[in-house]
Amino acid sequence: MAKELIKGNTAVAEAALRAGLEAYFGYPITPQTELLEHLSLRMPELERVFVQAESELGAINMVYGAACTGKRVMTSSSSPGVSLMMEGLSYIAGTEVPAVFVDVVRGGPGLGNIAPSQSDYNQIVHGGGHGDYHVIVLAPASVQEAVDLTGLAFDLAEKYRSLVCILLDGSLGQMMEPAEIPPMQPLKTEIPDWAVRGTDGGERRFLTSINLDPPDQERLNYRLMTRWQEIEAEEVRYKGYYLDDAEFVVVGFGTAGRISLSAVRAAREKGVKVGLVRPITLAPFPNTILDELAEQVKGFLVVEMNAGQMLEDVRLVVRGRKPVEFFGRMGGVVPYPDEVLTEIERLAAGPLTTEGHPRDRWLARMDKVLE
Amino acid sequence: MTVMTDIPAKIVYQRPEAFDPRVTHYCPGCTHGTAHRLVAEVLDEMGEVGNTIGVASVGCSVFAYNYFKFDFVEAAHGRAPAMATGVKRLLPERTVFTYQGDGDLASIGMGEIVGAASRGELLTVVFINNTNYGMTGGQMAPTTLPGQVTTSSPTGRDVARQGHPIQTAELLATLEGAAYVVRRSLHNVREVRRAKKAIRTAFETQKHKLGFSLVELLSTCPTNWRLSPAEARDWVEERMLPYFPLGDYKVTPAVAELKV
Amino acid sequence: MQQEVIITGFGGQGVLFAGLLLAYAAMDEGKAVTWIPSYGPEMRGGTANCTVVVSDEEIGSPFVKNPSAVLAMNLPSLDKYEKLVKPGGVLVVNTSMVNREVERTDITVVSLPANEIADEAGSKRAVNMVMLGALLGNLDILPLEAIETALAEHLPARHQKLLQTNKDALQMGAKYKAVKVSGE
Numbered sequence: 001m002a003k004e005l006i007k008g009n010t011a012v013a014e015a016a017l018r019a020g021l022e023a024y025f026g027y028p029i030t031p032q033t034e035l036l037e038h039l040s041l042r043m044p045e046l047e048r049v050f051v052q053a054e055s056e057l058g059a060i061n062m063v064y065g066a067a068c069t070g071k072r073v074m075t076s077s078s079s080p081g082v083s084l085m086m087e088g089l090s091y092i093a094g095t096e097v098p099a100v101f102v103d104v105v106r107g108g109p110g111l112g113n114i115a116p117s118q119s120d121y122n123q124i125v126h127g128g129g130h131g132d133y134h135v136i137v138l139a140p141a142s143v144q145e146a147v148d149l150t151g152l153a154f155d156l157a158e159k160y161r162s163l164v165c166i167l168l169d170g171s172l173g174q175m176m177e178p179a180e181i182p183p184m185q186p187l188k189t190e191i192p193d194w195a196v197r198g199t200d201g202g203e204r205r206f207l208t209s210i211n212l213d214p215p216d217q218e219r220l221n222y223r224l225m226t227r228w229q230e231i232e233a234e235e236v237r238y239k240g241y242y243l244d245d246a247e248f249v250v251v252g253f254g255t256a257g258r259i260s261l262s263a264v265r266a267a268r269e270k271g272v273k274v275g276l277v278r279p280i281t282l283a284p285f286p287n288t289i290l291d292e293l294a295e296q297v298k299g300f301l302v303v304e305m306n307a308g309q310m311l312e313d314v315r316l317v318v319r320g321r322k323p324v325e326f327f328g329r330m331g332g333v334v335p336y337p338d339e340v341l342t343e344i345e346r347l348a349a350g351p352l353t354t355e356g357h358p359r360d361r362w363l364a365r366m367d368k369v370l371e
Numbered sequence: 372m373t374v375m376t377d378i379p380a381k382i383v384y385q386r387p388e389a390f391d392p393r394v395t396h397y398c399p400g401c402t403h404g405t406a407h408r409l410v411a412e413v414l415d416e417m418g419e420v421g422n423t424i425g426v427a428s429v430g431c432s433v434f435a436y437n438y439f440k441f442d443f444v445e446a447a448h449g450r451a452p453a454m455a456t457g458v459k460r461l462l463p464e465r466t467v468f469t470y471q472g473d474g475d476l477a478s479i480g481m482g483e484i485v486g487a488a489s490r491g492e493l494l495t496v497v498f499i500n501n502t503n504y505g506m507t508g509g510q511m512a513p514t515t516l517p518g519q520v521t522t523s524s525p526t527g528r529d530v531a532r533q534g535h536p537i538q539t540a541e542l543l544a545t546l547e548g549a550a551y552v553v554r555r556s557l558h559n560v561r562e563v564r565r566a567k568k569a570i571r572t573a574f575e576t577q578k579h580k581l582g583f584s585l586v587e588l589l590s591t592c593p594t595n596w597r598l599s600p601a602e603a604r605d606w607v608e609e610r611m612l613p614y615f616p617l618g619d620y621k622v623t624p625a626v627a628e629l630k631v
Numbered sequence: 632m633q634q635e636v637i638i639t640g641f642g643g644q645g646v647l648f649a650g651l652l653l654a655y656a657a658m659d660e661g662k663a664v665t666w667i668p669s670y671g672p673e674m675r676g677g678t679a680n681c682t683v684v685v686s687d688e689e690i691g692s693p694f695v696k697n698p699s700a701v702l703a704m705n706l707p708s709l710d711k712y713e714k715l716v717k718p719g720g721v722l723v724v725n726t727s728m729v730n731r732e733v734e735r736t737d738i739t740v741v742s743l744p745a746n747e748i749a750d751e752a753g754s755k756r757a758v759n760m761v762m763l764g765a766l767l768g769n770l771d772i773l774p775l776e777a778i779e780t781a782l783a784e785h786l787p788a789r790h791q792k793l794l795q796t797n798k799d800a801l802q803m804g805a806k807y808k809a810v811k812v813s814g815e
Binding site: 022023025049051053054055057058059061062063064065066067068069071073087088091095196197198199200201202204205206207208209210 | 420421422423424426427433436440441442443444445446447450453454455456457458459460461462465482483485486489490
């Protein structure tokens with residue numbers, strides 16, 4: 001397969017289609033619109049379903065209905081639109097039907113702006129919707145990785161009857177990179193046993209998220225949680241860079257991860273023994289490698305395009321054994337590698353502490369940046 | 372006492388094939404049961420029971436899926452038309468309908484119903500209008516009549532403060548994608564028979580791929596109206612009919628040609 | 632080896648396409664490459680820019696504060712990016728749209744009247760190709776032939792009649808060599 005130069009949004013759309021996407025429901029919002037636009041052309045060409053819904057609420061509930069038929073379905077949006085979808089996501093989780101959604105994160109809160117951000121981490125990784133459920137969250141850092149994870153997203157959704165989110169940010173959506181998109185896969189012919197289809201006189205099925213009897217609901221929750229334990233054991237993915245001799249480790253995902261990679265290389269050139277962990281699955285979170293590194297290194301630097309949301313997950317793993325520092329830019333501001341390099345050098349120079357909260361120290365430094 | 376054994380038995384009334392043999396959870400005198408039965412009879416008569424997928428909504432009919440012997444999904448509040456769109460688009464040869472109350476359809480779900488109707492989704496909507504939120508204990512709904520006392524309009528709906536009731540059939544009939552939009556009532560036998568014919572026409576509209584179809588059914592809610600079942604039926608006639616006139620609000624020429 | 636190029640000018644000067652062409656050529660040469668535009672309301676007019684990173688290994692940041700080269704197609708671009716070019720880097724300036732001298736002395740400056748050159752090549756709209764040619768003539772990033780091949784493959788069908796004009800513009804731009812070299 002030849003590589004093509006392709007925009008992140010378009011690449012995810014095409015990869016989904018080739019992975020056997022049978023229906024897409026969406027609503028325009030920057031910076032994910034190319035994804036919807038690409039499928040508005042391609043899906044009808046292939047006699048597959050494309051519906052531009054009346055709202056993100058409409059879109060996610062169309063996904064819900066379509067997912068109940070057991071076919072491969074998806075939607076995509078950006079932060080404010082995904083907030084609207086939270087209702088449907090919770091219902092989908094509660095009904096245990098597989099579905100894939102893409103969140104091309106932009107600056108917030110509120111209408112915010114259309115610049116790249118990672119401030120949906122908490123909304124996606126730690127809930128958003130009501131009730132006890134988890135979403136498998138895949139966070140690519142390049143167009144090729146976005147393509148590869150799109151195919152994986154559908155497989156995981158079906159394997160675990162789970163929601164899978166592909167978490168991009170505006171820059172990954174808008175950026176072009178060479179990528180190899182896999183060949184067209186045939187559509188699934190097998191209908192899962194649980195899917196509604198019309199009885200034709202046979203067995204009757206109904207799919208619902210309602211369990212008025214609390215013990216029934218508790219059993220459902222127990223099933224969701226034990227399934228999540230299985231996902232945590234089987235599906236963690238991350239990429240490590242320069243870890244073997246690392247004395248310090250940067251942790252960053254997606255665009256912040258690759259920006260950190262540039263900074264880590266620059267620091268290495270200056271003789272700082274620093275490595276990088278780039279989580280690819282934000283949920284399940286790569287706890288084990290971070291736990292091991294907590295024994296090996298002198299300190300961590302978490303880099304995000306938000307106010308330190310993943311930071312809390314890193315701190316939970318490190319448990320105060322080593323200092324954790326934080327650097328982030330917010331509201332759609334993207335950090336440059338030299339800013340991260342400065343933070344790495346600060347980390348390496350010390351002194352370091354496990355006292356206090358890294359966010360407070362960062363905010364104190366930000367005070368000067370914002371002047 | 373004469374026992375007439377020589378007259379052959381003729382079944383004049385029995386449970387429709389589409390019905391599961393269960394006792395419903397509806398209140399005495401509530402017309403949800405009537406509406407369910409009409410849907411079941413129509414699907415029986417059309418031979419569609421094994422071909423139908425229902426979409427239940429949130430409200431008193433949240434458990435509608437317990438009473439029918441075909442596949443069902445249960446939607447979030449107001450979202451049944453969107454969920455039904457997802458089902459129907461992937462299973463286009465199946466008959467898909469939503470069963471929604473007035474709070475569900477005309478308040479929280481107005482966006483979804485307008486979207487589905489304007490797209491001309493090949494769905495049938497059975498819309499129960501009983502002028503209040505029944506399930507949560509009788510609060511004011513978008514259909515609550517001016518002056519009507521509910522638990523959230525305790526001194527009667529004041530249109531200056533609380534707005535006017537929504538005439539759903541009239542509103543949706545303005546949309547090009549809607550092929551069949553009518554209002555019927557369930558308060559007496561004659562209207563029940565007319566309602567059944569309308570439900571049949573609505574499903575036939577879908578079957579013949581003629582567009583979106585909706586039957587609004589004026590229904591009783593004796594419990595929340597604080598009336599006896601008989602009084603509730605009179606209340607429909609006296610209070611609801613003037614504000615919600617029965618009639619055909621949209622019948623496209625193609626639908627008019629259907630032989631029902 | 633990594634090079635970062637920011638191409639910047641008014642909307643309509645072909646800024647994004649020049650960057651794309653560079654990215655296509657880099658891809659075809661087997662390099663890793665990222666192309667990222669400034670997106671948003673500013674796309675609708677005013678200034679436009681894109682950043683292209685070309686590398687032999689996995690690219691880290693697609694955003695670059697201090698690029699190894701800048702193509703400044705107008706005065707606002709020069710004002711904004713002159714100070715950001717990495718010391719020792721290349722600054723290509725379209726003097727047709729600029730009324731001042733470059734002040735930096737620690738970078739390689741290529742000044743050329745790209746509008747007039749494009750006109751001479753046969754199309755005012757080829758100004759982006761002139762600028763790109765000037766870059767390749769002064770920065771060891773990709774061979775000019777790679778751009779010409781990419782141009783033939785990726786110039787939109789409706790513009791293919793201008794292929795030769797564009798190639799000429801590239802060549803004419805490439806003839807301009809730096810007039811000022813770093814002060815060592």
